Structures are given as C-alpha cells and as structure tokens.
Amino acid sequence: MLLNLLVKPGWVVAENVVQDRIGHEAFGTFAALLNFTLVLASVSDLGITQHTTKRVAAEPGFLPEYFPTVLPLRGALGLLFLLVMVAGGWLMGYRGHTLYLLALIGGGLLLTQYAQFLRGAVQAHQHFRTDAWLSVLEKALMLGLVLLLLPIGVTPDNYVAARTAAAAFTFVLLYALVTRLFGRVPWRPRRAQATELLRGSLPFALITLLYGMNERIDMLMIERLSSPKEASYYAGAYRWVDAVMMYLWTVLPLFFAKFAHALHRRDEQRELLWFGQRVATVPLLFICAFVLFRGELLFFQFSRSSPAEIARMTLCAQLLFLNVLVHAFFAIYSTLLTSTSHERPVSWLVAASIALNIGLNVLLLPRYGAVAGALNTLICAVLVSGGYVWLVQRRAWVAVPWALLARLGLAFGALCAAWYGLQQATDLPWLAECVLTGLLFVGLLFAAGVVRVGELRAALKGRG
Numbered sequence: 001m002l003l004n005l006l007v008k009p010g011w012v013v014a015e016n017v018v019q020d021r022i023g024h025e026a027f028g029t030f031a032a033l034l035n036f037t038l039v040l041a042s043v044s045d046l047g048i049t050q051h052t053t054k055r056v057a058a059e060p061g062f063l064p065e066y067f068p069t070v071l072p073l074r075g076a077l078g079l080l081f082l083l084v085m086v087a088g089g090w091l092m093g094y095r096g097h098t099l100y101l102l103a104l105i106g107g108g109l110l111l112t113q114y115a116q117f118l119r120g121a122v123q124a125h126q127h128f129r130t131d132a133w134l135s136v137l138e139k140a141l142m143l144g145l146v147l148l149l150l151p152i153g154v155t156p157d158n159y160v161a162a163r164t165a166a167a168a169f170t171f172v173l174l175y176a177l178v179t180r181l182f183g184r185v186p187w188r189p190r191r192a193q194a195t196e197l198l199r200g201s202l203p204f205a206l207i208t209l210l211y212g213m214n215e216r217i218d219m220l221m222i223e224r225l226s227s228p229k230e231a232s233y234y235a236g237a238y239r240w241v242d243a244v245m246m247y248l249w250t251v252l253p254l255f256f257a258k259f260a261h262a263l264h265r266r267d268e269q270r271e272l273l274w275f276g277q278r279v280a281t282v283p284l285l286f287i288c289a290f291v292l293f294r295g296e297l298l299f300f301q302f303s304r305s306s307p308a309e310i311a312r313m314t315l316c317a318q319l320l321f322l323n324v325l326v327h328a329f330f331a332i333y334s335t336l337l338t339s340t341s342h343e344r345p346v347s348w349l350v351a352a353s354i355a356l357n358i359g360l361n362v363l364l365l366p367r368y369g370a371v372a373g374a375l376n377t378l379i380c381a382v383l384v385s386g387g388y389v390w391l392v393q394r395r396a397w398v399a400v401p402w403a404l405l406a407r408l409g410l411a412f413g414a415l416c417a418a419w420y421g422l423q424q425a426t427d428l429p430w431l432a433e434c435v436l437t438g439l440l441f442v443g444l445l446f447a448a449g450v451v452r453v454g455e456l457r458a459a460l461k462g463r464g
Helices: 002-022 024-041 048-058 062-091 096-124 128-152 156-182 191-225 228-261 266-299 307-339 343-394 402-425 430-447 453-463
Strands: none
Touching: 002 024, 002 128, 002 156, 002 228, 024 062, 024 096, 024 156, 024 191, 024 228, 048 062, 062 096, 062 191, 096 156, 128 156, 191 228, 191 343, 228 266, 228 307, 228 343, 266 307, 266 402, 266 430, 307 343, 307 402, 402 430
C-alpha cells in the first residue's frame, strides 16, 4: 500500500505533463484508445486469473497439475482479444496510424494482464513482499521512461512505446521469477482441464466486465460522439478521481473480509457497517469540498492550455468529485452485499447503471461533451447507490445508519457553507484557506457527533 501511495501521485503528475505537452486533441484520442482496450483487457482471461488464484491458495497440487494448461490457454486468449481489439477499433472507425497505436496499447495491456495473472501464483504461495514490489514495478518503470522522454520531447508515439516497453519488461521479469520460484512449467494444454477452468472462471469475467465498462466507457463514447478534445478534458479530471478513489479501494477490501467473517451475525455486521461508514466517508468529505472550491489547482501543470480549457476540466472534476462523494457515502453498502452472497442483485444494478449511462451519453454527449459525461456518471452513481441501500435493508436485513448519514451530510454541508463564506469575505492564499477550513472541519465532525471525545479517549487508553 505504501509503495503504491508513493508511485501513484508521481504518475498522476507525470501524465498531467504528458497531456499538456502532446495537446488535448492527441491525448483525447490516446485516452479513448486506452479505455477501449482496458474494457476488453479486463476480461481477456475470462476470469481465469481470479479463479486460478483461488484454486492455488486452496489446493497446493493445483499449480503443477493445471499450469501446463493454464499458461498456454491464458496466452491464446490474450492473442484472441488483441485481434478483437483491433477489429473492434476498425469497426468504430479507427484507421491507419491510429489503429496501429490501438494495437500497441492493447498489446501492452494484455502483457500487463498476463503479468497480473502470474502474480496470482506469487500471492497464493504467500510471497507477499515480492508481490508488493511487483505491484508497483511497471508504474515505476513507466514513470522513469516518461521522465526521460520529457527533455527530448514527448509524442503520442514514443509515449505509447514507453508504456508498452515497461509492460513487456515487467512481464519478462515476472515470468522468469515464476520459473525460478516454481520451476519450469511445460506447455501441455488439455481440453478437459481448459473446459473445467473456463466454466469456473466465467462468473468472475462477467462481474469484471460490468465494473470495467461502468468505469471506462465514458471516455471512449465522448471521443466518438463529441471530440478528442472533450475526451481529453474528461481524462484530465478523471485522473484525479482515479487517484483519490484508491483510498476506497484500499480500505473496502478490509471490510469485505470482516463482513464475510460475520456472515450470519447481523448485529456484528451492523456494527461493522456503522464503523466502516465513518472510515470510508470522513477523509473524502474534505477532499471533495476542496475540489468544489479549489478545483482549478488540480491543473496547475497545464501551462499550454487556455483558461477556457482549464475551466472546462475544472467543471468536469467538480462533477466527478460529486460522484466520489456519493461513493464515499455508499460504496461500503456494495461491499457488504457482495461479501454476503448478494452478488447477483448487485450485478443487475451495475448492469442497469451501465445501460442508463450509455443511453444518457448517446442523448447528451454530442451537444454537451465532457460535462455531460461527468454529469451522467453522477446520475448513475446516485441511482445505483440508492439500490445498494435498499438491498442492504431488504435483502441483507442490516440496519442502515440513517442518523450517522445525516450527521455526515450536515458536517459536509456546513464545511461547504463555511468555505464559501470564507472565499466571499476574504482573499486568503489557497494554502491558508485550506488550513483554516481543515481545522474547521475537525471541529464540525465533533459538533455534528460524527466523532466523539469519549471514543477518542477510549482509543487512546486502549493503545496506552
């Protein structure tokens, strides 16, 4: 986690610089190609990675028996999906050099996916320290290569080549490491084993596809239905959303395991939900308020963009961070549901959200571009979150902490009102403004009853 926290901000900053250097038109096309390949690459193994990791952890004999089938099957699926990517790009109207870039991006992503599959074997055999370093290796390599490109001039071509080279190096290194740890695995595919693997893995593939489409389809549709520039504005804003959401995707898996452990104990699940509500929500409230009132600071590196372009990206960021706010309040309800055998209704909710998002995009993107994409994402997040809350009450039979939700909402509303008043009454530098509002936010948490002095004393006494 610490390694990712160190590398992720550096990558966000580097990609901001790349976007500014190559221009919004070119970067918008790249972002659309990348997100198209991300949707397909996420299911390129048809769920084999998750299924294999689970089997290796549970069955020590699975690796030597099945890997002679798994490795070539995984490679064949990668090549098949690369062809699907290129064919899909051609059907959507990409031609010539753009199609070549699509193939290069897709090839790099498929190597990344194969590397993640190999990491599953490392994880399942409890080599967690090694896996931690491997998890950031590719991003660190990409960051280093991009920094080397900046002095000589970054272009779409050499930027894509750098990303693909980092993915290829990571894959080769990881394959050599797996061979050293577990011995050389011969490629001897067996049809019966391949059929068994695919049957067990397809449910994972469906869930991955739904969540992958839900997050990635907007940029592709903006580029196709509006313009590459509009896709670039959205990409610049979404990059910060992706970085901030890493907090939730780090915290929520911890509660996933705890909810699953308390499967038939609703009182314990309720206590976990009420505690997790604060852990998931409180840190993101201040960040979302910061973006609403100081969102332009996210784009300080865009020296070659016009004020109108920065204003456009800022508006997209503000709408997308309202989406983050919704997730901060309600993503833990999805975690509770999926950890307690309610995956099917959650999947239906996500599928309905995707259908609504696509419909709204078709209607609004041609006229309103990136702003419509951000607004549509927010609308779908609100609706699907309402579904999560209803399912928690009606299917999981766990009490929703309405009073706590009200207190959190009150604290956020008071913070926004105070921030607005401070901006209207003073002309403070942004840093002083943020420090003052941050201190005020701490006071509001106590005043609203989100955090209690007694709880802090008990926690401090427990540590002592």
